[in-house]
Amino acid sequence: MSEPVLLLEAAGPESQALVRTAAASSHRVHAVTDAATFTSYPDELHQLLAGCLVTDFTRPAQAVADITGYGRRIGARALLTVNEYLTEVAARSCAALGLPGNDPERAAAARNKALMATAFEAGHVTMPSTTVVTDLRELRDLHEAGAVGFPCVVKPADGAGSAGVTVVAAPAELEPAWHAARAAPPMYGMPRDDRVLVQEHVPGREFSVESVTQHGVTTHLCITRKYTTNGIHRVELGHALPARLPAAAERALLDQAGRAIAAVGVRNGATHTELLLGPDDRCTVLEIGARLGAGHIGVLIQHALGIDPWRTLWDMALGRPVTITPAPGGGYATVRFLTTHQEGQLVAVTGLPTVTRSIPAVRVRAAAGSYVGPATSNRGRLGHVIVTGHDPRIVDEQADQILRRITVTVAPGSRT
The missing domain is CATH 3.40.50.20 (Rossmann fold)
Structure with a gap:
């Protein structure tokens, strides 16, 4: 109809x-x-x-x-x-x-990281130790009082896509990180929250849990392994799903994701929960989004699990009962993003693979002649390649080989 x-x-x-x-x-x-x-x-x-x-x-x-x-x-x-x-x-x-939608009075907690920290604490969600700072003097006072440990993570209260997020290793980096967090503009010119979060840096492997909730009942679709840069900026370089983990680690991730979903009042719709898994299987929730995971995670779900996330979301929004059944066969899919370490004018991207059944998507989104540089947020990625199959080891190796064959040529220069 x-x-x-x-x-x-x-x-x-x-x-x-x-x-x-x-x-x-x-x-x-x-x-x-x-x-x-x-x-x-x-x-x-x-x-x-x-x-x-x-x-x-x-x-x-x-x-x-x-x-x-x-x-x-x-x-x-x-x-x-x-x-x-x-x-x-x-x-x-x-x-x-x-x-059908989410709790309107708690929805801001899935968008604003300062409110999210409060909601997580109330919902007994394991999260990094977090301090919300309103101005630079307060941050300096905290540091002088010995209340800021290193490394730590400094991020804007209302950012997204890793914009304005800095891993701070030493006191001299603290003030630049503050300014970077405050410089990250919200989309659409929306009112911004000028507060900044200072969080403990938690070591571990990064994952996300992709889930859908209908009438308050949550179904976890899969766990996604995340590839990120190191250094002061943590840009997502790839996703792969479903992650195959020991049962105890999987239980820890799904349990904390469920707590986070409840804490921010998600009742109907998708969620994307980002987490760290420590070497002792201790699970820490970094943040949650009341939406489907970006970075082509929906496409990976289609190829690996045989689930159409787009139709599922519309069915839930229309109030139709949703039954989610992954396709038999145990598929696997990964996306790898193209980046460059050079700064200047993009000349060309060469060595791209041909689109095939096992490589269903190849795209360069940065135009020749545009300014490019080292990615400091997810918006700095130049394009992507998706690889699918049944054996995770073979798919990951193929994706790695494809990236090694791709050359991004940049004419040196700075933004004018």
Whole structure:
């Protein structure tokens, strides 16, 4: 049946996959965005949309009122977002429209890291020791009092995609890290929380848990292994799923993910919980997003598990009962991102593999001639390659070989 549905932001690969899936089911998809982003929508996206509401996300309360009014006019039967910055707006809009969504009064805790730390503490979620700092003088006072240990992690309260996150190894790096956290701008020019988090640096391997929750009942789809850079910036260089772990480690990760989901009031929708697993199988939750994991994790889920996450999300948003059954056969998939250590003008990316059944996606998103440099956040990645198969060892080796064959040529220079 053709039904009108709302998608808060249609830009981005995950959002466009949701648009295509809904349109293929004959749903009338209406996007919600701001004026600047609307002008960047490609023609093929416009052709899939039944309508578009342009609102002002710098005034979230007014945006919710606009979305609610528009949703009532079109008779919206579902509302979704996979945009990190719009999850609280989505929760409040769902509540106003009487649609399946998350707890509107706790939704900010899945978006704002300072509120998240408070929610995690109340929900008995194991997390890094965290101090929320309001200004630079307070940070200096904490350091002088011996309350800041090294290494530590400094991050903005309302950032995303690793933007403004610094691993600080020595006192001299503390103030630059503070300024980096404060310089990370929120998307859409939304009101920002100027507070900064100082967290203990927890050693361990990084994973994420991909989950869906319907009517408060959570199903964990898989555990994702994460590849990240070292040094002061921790950019995600790849994901692989499902991670194969000892039973005790898996139980620890899933238990803490479930606690985090409950702590931030997720009742209907996807979650992406980022965690560290220590050498003693101690599990620490870094943060949670009330959305599907970005970085093409949804595509990996499709290839490895045979689950269509886009259809699953729409079914839940429409209030339909969802039964999730991975396909037999034990598939595996990984995405690896292209980066460069050089700073300057991108000349070319060569040595890319041909798209095949086992290499279903190859993309360079940075245009020749654009300025590139060492990635300090996930936005600094230049493209990606996805590799699939059944044997994790073979798939990972193939992905490593592909990356070794790719050459990113950069003409030296600085941003002008």
